[in-house]
Amino acid sequence: MYDDLIKVIEEAGDRVEFASFGDGISDYWIELAEKRLGIILPKSYKWWLKNYNGGEVFGEEIYSVYGIDFDEVVGGDIVYINELSRKNNSSFKDKLIILEADDEVFYFDLSNGLKDNEYPVYELYSNTMYANSFAEFLKKRITE
Template sequence: MNIERLITATRKRTRNARRTPSKLNSKRLFTDKKPHLKTKKQRPRQTMNKPTILELENLIKQHPDIAALGSPADAVSDDWLVKAEEKICHKLPASYKWFLLNYAGGEVGTEEIYSIYGMNFEDINGGDIVFQHINGLKYKSTTAKKVVISETDFGEVFFFDYDTYNGEECQIFVRIPSGKNLLYANNFYEFLVKRIKAYLP
C-alpha cells in the first residue's frame, strides 16, 4: 500500500475510534491488525523515481502556500552544522544539509520541519532538531539513532534512522500512532517532495 494512503487510512481509523469509544479500548485508538489486507494478494512494491534537486526546487516555487520555507540568507553558518553533529553524535545527511543551507527551515503545510536555530541548544525551545533530540532522549520518546525531523498533528513522527546511514544519506521512517515504523523516504529530498505533495488537492 502507498505510504501516504496508509497514513490516511490510519487517520480515518482514529477518527472512527473517537466517534465510537464504547466499541473500542479507549486507551488504544490504533491497531496493527489489518484484516482486510490478509485476503488480498500482495502487490509488488512501487518504487518512486528519485526526485532531483531541480524538481524539488520547482515544486517549492510552485507551492509557496504549502512550502513556507526560508532562504539562504536565513541559513546558519557551517559552524552550527558542525556543532549540531557533535551534539547528536551523528553526521547530518547531505540532503538535509542542502536544505538547511538553501532554505534554513520553515513549514510544509502545518508541519514545522526541524532545523538549526543557531542558538544554544540547551536554552532554546521549538523546532530546533538538536533541542528536539536532546529532549526526546531525556523523556525517552526517541533513541540515540533516531533523530526526529518533523511531527504531524495526527501523531505521526518522521525521523532519520541512523541504522541506515551510508556515509552520506539516511533513510527517513515514519512512526504511526500504533507504534509501527514505516520506511517513508530514502533521503531528505524525497521526504520534502512527499510532504509537499501530501498537501496538494
C-alpha cells in the same frame, strides 16, 4: 543536483513556508549540531538547512538548526527536540526526529548509518519507511 526539489518548493506556494533560497544557516551551526548530536547529518538535509534555513510544510514545522546556543534554545530546533526525546525515551537513540504532526512522527533511521550520505526517513507509529532521503521526504510532504 536538487533542481527538481527547488522547482517543487518554488511551485508549492503557500503550502510551504521556508526562507528565501540562499538564506540558510551557516556551516558553523550545522557542524555544532552534528557534534552535539554525535552524528553526521544527511547531505540533502544539510543542503536544505544551508539554502532554506528550515520552515514548515502545510503548517507543520520540519525541525532545523535555529542558530541559538543549544543549552538555551527551545521549540523546533533539531538538537533541542532530540535531546529531549532521548532523555524521555531511550528507544530514540537510533532515531533523529525531524517532524512531529498530529498523527505522524517522522525520523531519520540512524541504525544502519549513512548510505550515499543519507538516512532513510521512517514514520514512527506505522514503523514504515517513508522516503530514502530527506530530499525525497520533502518532495513527498509538499506534493501529497
